[in-house]
Amino acid sequence: MSVTTPYAKLNIPNTLAAGPGPGNTDARVLSAYAGAGIADHMHPDVLRGMIECKLMLRQLMGTGNVHTFGVAGTGWSGLDCMMSAVMPGDTVVAFANGTFSGIDALTLRMKAATRDELAEDSLNPKAASVTVIEVPHGKSVTGEIVEAALAEHKPKWAFMAHWETGSGRINDIQGFSDACVRHDVMGLVDAVSSLGVEDFSIDDYLGVAGWASCPQKGLLCLPLTYAPVSFTDRYIDTLRANGAYTYANHPIMEARHWGIVEGRDVENGTYHRTHSAYAVSAFHEALRINLAEGLSNRAEQYAIHESTLRAAVEAMGCEVTSNMTSLVVLNLPPDFAGREMELVQMCRAQGFGIWPTLSAPVQVRIGILNLLSLANITEIVTRFADALEALGAKLDRSAILSLLETHYQTRIAA
Numbered sequence: 381m382s383v384t385t386p387y388a389k390l391n392i393p394n395t396l397a398a399g400p401g402p403g404n405t406d407a408r409v410l411s412a413y414a415g416a417g418i419a420d421h422m423h424p425d426v427l428r429g430m431i432e433c434k435l436m437l438r439q440l441m442g443t444g445n446v447h448t449f450g451v452a453g454t455g456w457s458g459l460d461c462m463m464s465a466v467m468p469g470d471t472v473v474a475f476a477n478g479t480f481s482g483i484d485a486l487t488l489r490m491k492a493a494t495r496d497e498l499a500e501d502s503l504n505p506k507a508a509s510v511t512v513i514e515v516p517h518g519k520s521v522t523g524e525i526v527e528a529a530l531a532e533h534k535p536k537w538a539f540m541a542h543w544e545t546g547s548g549r550i551n552d553i554q555g556f557s558d559a560c561v562r563h564d565v566m567g568l569v570d571a572v573s574s575l576g577v578e579d580f581s582i583d584d585y586l587g588v589a590g591w592a593s594c595p596q597k598g599l600l601c602l603p604l605t606y607a608p609v610s611f612t613d614r615y616i617d618t619l620r621a622n623g624a625y626t627y628a629n630h631p632i633m634e635a636r637h638w639g640i641v642e643g644r645d646v647e648n649g650t651y652h653r654t655h656s657a658y659a660v661s662a663f664h665e666a667l668r669i670n671l672a673e674g675l676s677n678r679a680e681q682y683a684i685h686e687s688t689l690r691a692a693v694e695a696m697g698c699e700v701t702s703n704m705t706s707l708v709v710l711n712l713p714p715d716f717a718g719r720e721m722e723l724v725q726m727c728r729a730q731g732f733g734i735w736p737t738l739s740a741p742v743q744v745r746i747g748i749l750n751l752l753s754l755a756n757i758t759e760i761v762t763r764f765a766d767a768l769e770a771l772g773a774k775l776d777r778s779a780i781l782s783l784l785e786t787h788y789q790t791r792i793a794a
């Protein structure tokens with residue numbers, strides 16, 4: 381009797397991952413993933429690796445918070461963990477200026493909703509205790525906006541995305557933190573897009589009690605690994621006093637496997653879930669790379685390459701509306717307005733992985749995560765120019781390419 385399998389082996393092609401994320405996983409990270417042994421999750425080297433990861437994460441995030449570790453999964457896993465202390469009926473003010481902070485605000489509405497509110501519209505609950513301040517797409521959340529809302533509502537929690545990847549906007553983290561301090565509010569921040577790209581230390585922001593990031597953007601660690609999180613003692617005390625409706629993503633319980641017990645570092649973690657030796661190994665290598673390159677150096681490289689890419693697409697007649705340094709969000713030249721989806725789909729079909737915005741208005745997003753070389757930027761610019769020409773644009777290629785070179789050299793010299 382012959383055994384047949386229903387599908388051929390899955391082959392996923394390589395693409396030029398020039399979107400907002402996932403970023404290009406470093407080859408060293410992939411090889412650490414594939415090169416780990418099949419040790420179990422309580423093997424001494426796996427446990428030691430997790431402790432080292434925890435210590436490296438504290439350094440990368442710039443924090444003395446004991447409760448700093450990785451949540452197994454993707455960015456949303458870390459965000460879910462961070463928001464787990466928000467309980468039904470808790471008062472929250474959330475600032476939304478794009479796709480991701482919009483989903484964060486939905487998560488908060490789900491967590492803060494009463495049972496009746498949840499039953500009323502379980503997938504989109506209107507929690508009376510949650511105020512969502514909508515800031516238009518393409519605009520940043522400013523300190524004044526945060527101050528006015530916190531002064532008016534005096535909530536227990538406030539939420540903001542540090543960098544809103546949907547619209548490519550940097551929000552005012554200092555203003556957010558200051559307003560939280562002034563009104564004695566516990567700030568929660570989605571730092572998914574900023575960690576590993578921007579040079580900042582979370583301990584500088586005294587009003588923020590909880591932070592969550594992701595593996596796949598600045599950290600270059602896509603193979604399903606860990607979403608970094610960090611919590612102040614105040615957050616942990618609040619959580620301990622009130623509890624949370626989760627086991628897997630419970631910040632106090634999950635921390636134990638990383639050797640954080642009763643608010644202190646202990647020598648070895650204790651079982652919480654079956655962590656993967658492959659994932660630990662990959663995450664460890666990603667953190668080593670990030671720390672070896674140094675945050676300030678990486679932040680500077682991102683700024684140089686983003687401004688080079690920005691200058692090139694502007695020379696093609698595009699209008700850039702973002703201010704993040706890992707991403708440009710742009711409108712096509714007026715003659716091609718309305719054809720963004722067509723252009724993005726054409727590029728993606730050719731293995732050039734750029735993205736549209738995921739919520740209105742439709743714009744094009746081109747990212748440079750782990751693509752920090754003039755050669756990579758030149759390839760992105762060339763392929764984008766090919767696509768614009770395929771739509772009918774007339775471009776002066778040699779002018780654009782020489783602009784790239786001069787812009788880059790000027791920035792390097794500066």
Ligand SMILES: *Cc1c(COP(=O)(O)O)cnc(C)c1O
Nearest residue numbers: 454455456480543545572573594
């Ligand atoms: C990418 C992103 C997320 C979601 O992260 P996943 O890894 O897809 O779960 C959340 N918030 C922001 C700001 C993001 O950029």
